[in-house]
Amino acid sequence: MNLYLKNKKFLQENHSYDPSLEHDACGVGLIASLDGKKSRKVVEYGIESLKAVWHRGAVDADGKSGDGAGICVEIPKDFFLEKIKDTGHNHTGENEICVGMIFLPKNEYSMQEKSKTIVEQILLENNFYIYGWRQVPVNPAVLGTTADSNRPEITQVIFKSNKTMERNDLERLLYVSRKKILKITRREQINDFYICSLSSRSIIYKGMFLAESLSDFYPDLNDKRFISRFSIFHQRFSTNTFPSWKLAQPFRCLAHNGEINTLKGNINWMKIHEQDMSSNLFEKVEDLKPVITPGNSDSAALDNVFELLVHSGKPVPLIKLMMMPDAWSKRSKILPRSHQQLFDVLNSTIEPWDGPAAICATDSKWVIAATDRNGLRPLRYSITSDNILCAGSETGMVKIPEDKITSKGRLGPGQLIAVNLKNGKIYRDKDIKDYLSKDYKKFHKQIVHLDKKVITEKEFINYHKEELRRRQYLSGYSIEDLELILHPMVENAKEAVGSMGDDTPVAVLSNHYRPISHYFRQNFSQVTNPPIDSLRENKVMSLKTRFGNLGNILDFENLTKENIYVLDSPILTNSQLKKFKNMFLNKVRVIDCTFDIKENLKNRLEQIKEESEVAVREGANHLILSDQNISANRANVPMILAVGAINSNLVRHCIRGYASINVQTSEAMDTHSFAVLIGVGATTINPYLAIDSIHQRHEKKLFGNHNFESCVERFKKSVNAGLLKIMSKMGISVLSSYRGGCNFEAVGLSRGLVADYFPGMISRISGIGIYGIEKKIKEIHSKAYQKNVIVLPIGGLYKYRKSGEDHQFQGNLIHLLQNSVGKKSYEMFKKYSDGMNNLTPTNLRDLLEFRKLREPININEVEPIEEITPRFGSGSMSHGALSAEAHETLAIGMNRIKGSSCSGEGGEDEKRSTLLKNGDSANSKVKQVASARFGVTVKYLNNCNEIEIKIAQGAKPGEGGQLPGFKVTKEIAKLRYSTPGVTLISPPPHHDIYSIEDLAQLIYDLKQVNPKARIGVKLVAATGIGTIAAGVAKAKADVILISGHSGGTGASPQTSVKYAGVPWEMGLTEVNQILTLNQLRHKVTLRTDGGIKTGRDVVIAAMMGAEEFGMGTSSLIAMGCIMVRQCHSNTCPVGVCSQDKKLREKFTGTPEKVVNFFSFVAMEVREILASLGFKSLKEVIGRTDLLHQVSRGSPNLDDLDLNPLLVQTNPGKNKMYSERNFINPVPDNSIDEKTWADIKDHLKNKEKISHNCNVKNTDRAVGTKLSHYLFKNFKDSLPNNILNLNLTGSAGQSLGAFLSKSIKINLSGDANDYVGKGLSGGTIVVSPSKFNKFKTSENTIIGNTVLYGATSGKLFAAGKAGERFAVRNSGGISVVEGCDANGCEYMTGGEVVILGNVGDNFAAGMTGGIAFVYDPKNIFENYVNPNSVIWQKPETKYWKDRLKILLEEYDFETKSKISENILKNFSKEVENFKQVCPIEMLDKLKNPVSLKDIKKQVI
DSSP states (O other): OHHHHHHHHHHHHTTSOOGGGOOEEEEEEEEEESSSOOBHHHHHHHHHHHHTTGGGSOBOTTSSEEEEEEEEEEOOHHHHHHHHHHTTOOOOSSOOOEEEEEEEOTTOHHHHHHHHHHHHHHHHHTTEEEEEEEEOOOOGGGSOHHHHHTOOEEEEEEEEESSOOOHHHHHHHHHHHHHHHHHHHHHTTOTTOEEEEEESSEEEEEEEEOGGGHHHHOGGGGOTTOOBSEEEEEEEEESSOSOOGGGSSOOSSEEEEEOOTTHHHHHHHHHHHHTTOOOTTOSOGGGGOSSSOTTOOHHHHHHHHHHHHHHTTOOHHHHHHHHSOOOOTTOTTTSOHHHHHHHHHHHTTSOOOOSSEEEEEEOSSEEEEEEOTTOOSOOEEEEETTSEEEEESSTTSSOOOGGGEEEEEEOOTTOEEEEETTTTEEEOHHHHHHHHHGGGGGGGGGEEEGGGTSOOOSOOOSOOHHHHHHHHHHTTOOHHIIIIIIHHHHHSSSOOEEOSOOOSOOGGGOSSOOOGGGGEEEOOOOSSSOOOOTTTTGGGOBOOEEESOOOOTTOGGGGGTSOEEEESOSBOOHHHHHHHHHHTGGGEEEEEOEEETTSOHHHHHHHHHHHHHHHHHTTOSEEEEEOTTOOSSEEEOOHHHHHHHHHHHHHHTTOGGGOEEEEEOSSOOSHHHHHHHHHTTOSEEEOHHHHHHHHHHHHTTTTTTOOHHHHHHHHHHHHHHHHHHHHHHTTOOBHHHHTTOOOEEESEEOHHHHHHHSTTOBOTTBEEOHHHHHHHHHHHHHHHTSTTOOSOOOOOSSSOOTTSSOOSSOHHHHHHHHHHHHHTOHHHHHHHHHHHHTSSOOSGGGGEEEOOOSOOOOGGGSOOHHHHGGGEEEEEOOBTTBOHHHHHHHHHHHHHTTOEEEOTTSOOOGGGGSOOTTSOOOOOSEEEEOTTOTTOOHHHHHSOSEEEEEOOOTTSTTOOEEEOGGGOOHHHHHHHTSOTTOOEEEOOSOSSSSSHHHHHHHHHHHHHHOTTSEEEEEEEOOTTHHHHHHHHHHTTOSEEEEEOTTOOOSSEEHHHHHHBSOOHHHHHHHHHHHHHHTTOGGGSEEEEESSOOSHHHHHHHHHTTOSEEEOHHHHHHHTTOOOOOOGGGTOOTTSSSOOOHHHHTTOOOOHHHHHHHHHHHHHHHHHHHHHHTOSOGGGGTTOGGGEEEOOOSOHHHHTBOOHHHHOOOOOTTSOSSOOTTOOOOOOOOHHHHHHHHHHHHHHTTTOOEEEEEEEOTTOOSTTHHHHHHHHHHHTTOSOTTOEEEEEEEEEOTTTTTTOBTTEEEEEEEEEOTTTTTTOEEEEEEEEOOTTOOSOGGGSBOSOSSTTTTOOEEEEEESSBOOTTTTTTOEEEEEEESOOOTTTTTTOEEEEEEEOSOOOSSBTTTOOEEEEEEEOTTSOGGGTBOTTSEEEEOOOSHHHHHHHHHHHHHHHHHHOOHHHHHHHHTHHHHGGGEEEEEEGGGTTTOSSOSOSSOHHHHHO
């Protein structure tokens, strides 16, 4: 513990670690009485349920310390009456017993007494009578060493009010009292003091034990007098190992499983809301501030605001809708108008707390279970005949006889289920929203939607010709920007696309002028929370922008006093801004954002802050920041600095909520620049210079037949789409929560500047300050106003151009490298290497040199090349991105040197696992599992030494991608289980890798399907990656790959290539430091890639913590790539990245060239090691003390502080690296192991076998290990369904994952998420227990993300499925009785029949396969995403017969009443079906869906 605290403090002092970046995930749930009566059963069920989600938490190395678990129940009066007697008192009268559950500092008696004194002082001041303190009985024997060493003293204070109070008033007084106590203890710096609960209604027992130890640690909970109407429970999985008792949940109102992606923005906006808070219910509102306790986790912050709103008199169901609203603005077809109006009102009062979430919450009057707008955390529930509601992350948490269950369901996106505890009445989602919307209809009249009043028409320009050109120059525009960025945004109405990554300097290292926005690196989601698909799931996203006083969140009555204005987009054209000014004429104040070139930029920023503050205090509601006043004597203030300065200043002075900040700027052109402005606080943006530049090109007839207004609208559409994309990468759905959140990392801006203007944003390596920026502005201003400035700079940021931005892969160096590997000339390679190393600084590592602490040694003493090359990899590139020839050549070359090639996410021909005649192997040693799951089968996963889970890609983190139809050849289609010529979509990773516990489950699944393979996880360097990596290590990964932002890609938006992620040097060092901090470093292998080109790069990466090294782009160049950067167009002139047969013939790469390149790099590594006095690469791993920063003679570079990268964490007794090929063990799959032991001898005779067993929710991936055993022992020789595995109960996650064709699973009961994931030919039948009495079509039987990536096999389920049913299905056949949102998403093959309702956004991104949906009410069209599919009644005999065959098989397997009734009258019922077919498949089906030519009609 002492070592941990010492290391943590050291890292924080050196800007290497920020505790605010810690994350967690978990299992959550509630039990509630539906008869309004307290019972012991409710408490016991809660404890039992918590024990059943142990696998959703993490365990420390000591085997006993958990990340946190707890339970919240009502205060048991009889129990505490006895405890009051123990104090020598009797509780008399009607006043309620109050109990505080308190953690005190351990082993510090004086601090304990001081804490108690503070508590007593505040309680006495508020007229409470204190009965006494009680030391809570605990059993420390169940704790691990880690948790016990950090255990607080756990006490209870028992008291009552001296005066009779209404219960709500009493709870409100207790809330205020607790806030006062915590303020004092923070001021007195009593660090380990924490109040779990202080209430007359509820009490919380929690701690850092394993979930199963809750009632063992707290014997109180075993007392039969502990009765309650509800119990809320929680099990935590933290990405930071070291325990924190106070961060265990539940918190005071809620338990939360998820991640608040908008936390930074929410905290900032909450400070703004504090400015206008008032309520008659509180004597002094100042006592409530700060609402959010500094340093809180995201869940605790959510609870802080939730609790405030509870005590302001709002019911818990309403608070959920305020803070976590439905996605409502684009769902008018399926949401009642009253619900839309309700959300419109709530959206105008507070910003959504956006992100994946399942919450259980209570105010002791209501109890609710609810999900976020996207439904990205599971919540299942059951209702029993004895009036109990059981809800939680999984089904089967409580053992309830099936004959007692009256209903089984689940909560979809944005849904909630609520119980009024007083009468026990249960409200389903629609009921509670109907109930609440009645009271808020009156407020909707005050909301004014501006889009009809502020329309784009008669668009005009501000500048043209020479003045336009000068302003373009001043704003950093280049010819390349206009041609490659602006032009496609107008012509195609979407962002420009590029490829092959980024080999230019980060902004601070550039010798050219770079706008301030280039120093901002976009954050993105990975592991702990998922990104969103802004294209296919656009309905959940919104750019709605509101104006006007934000109002008082404690009292809604003020909403009727003045109008609230709303725009659908924050982008204003020139004509729109003019209308905006006219509309708010008297409330607008224009702020001049220019400064006299003889003056000081910092002084002008201070003046701008003051002018804005005065304007708002004088009543201005709309500030317009304008840089139009540029002249020969005045330069522009960088608008990002101006917005940041004004926003932070208004927040600081508590007046930000009274005014909007609108920007009229010359600097915004690409979507990244817009995102930065909004991210630092802008309300709207008018990009007047970009619009004028569009007019300049329009005059030249460069946009075809589009008129100027149309061009501007197309540009605006592109910006809107780009903003959605950038938000979606972070998993943020709503602009109002993104605004002001500063969701970036500064790379190269000084810490002082960031602290002044962008508080909360991280700037680890510091950099250029305000005076350096001023100098650059004045230099460019001087040049702009020299005579004869006519031509803009050439650019060169996106493609190499002479006199433009520097690139590392220059033509002469590419030529040198290719010649060296072709001629096997190490001497020539050294020229290439020296050329690379002597370029002007491009990477952060270029500012480092080796520190020679030892005498050089003879190179013969250094480990041989053969020991070094196995550490090398060739990156993760799919057959699809690469040609077959390039992909196989790379694999052969890497296998020759015992290195690693990776299949990428495109599948791989199993023939490549067979040795070639010359002994070579073309088999990729690493097989990738990515979001698309193309070709991922049990065979694929067993033909490798390592399986890599791709979470993100360096060049486009947080995004998916797509392989256009023209690149999907027969060869590619076969590998990916799709159709030639049909587009294939790789979705963002938001299916089974969208949280840390789900990633842990996938790792578990893969360790079942191939126990001998290392499991790796690919991450991208970014802010906070260290704590994410800690979570990945705790999830039992064996390898963690840290990709830098500069890695290559086949296609990506240019703004992602340039501005997302950070250099691997920053990510790798942070990961190494945090893993070492948490004593996890020796348990995982660290790998890095992203622009590694030479032996010097490899050695530096090793010193920063890496053990293995990827060189993807360099290996392609070695095979012949010439970096023309047109991979996405299928026109690669050298056949490396093309599927065009003629172009592929031009491929000249050979395995020898690959071998030569990596051997040369290894030779150079040996030379460097010898010069430093080391005999092996292993000796320098993690040795950042062997590096030091050097001056390159440039003031900008000297401002950088690379010390945070070089800080070393003390590993204690652990090694600074992992032993080679170490595999972390996971718990046994007991059902599969026992089954295999029982049947393996019988299978030799190929006799059919049945095996029966009971199954629980903790039995995960049943059938997966069996599939591995069958493949390894029998390959494909066993017949289909030879093994019948008959299960009874509630199956855990991943039932039948990667199930092989020889296995059939029959489950009587229900199952959790991921049923049939990667189904590989097996059959799964899920039917309700014969004791169930409910209607199957109205009840959930299988969870979310079922049939994900299935390639073949069958799934029949007699009940409803959850979200994302059949997502990315590419060959599975399935029949179910209903599904929730995003069904058949990204489907590319197979057949699906749904005998019930579907959720919203059905068939989004579906490009293959066929679906039938039973639609007797004719409502299907309201739920389908029409962008990629058509739907109609089944028309042809073939498809009607095919539907009947599927129904007959389903009926035989499940005995479903629905299928029975349909089949009885099939000729009539077939008319009630909708057949759904992808548009791209209409002319490719062997059996057309219609006799008409539908495709022509669609097109």
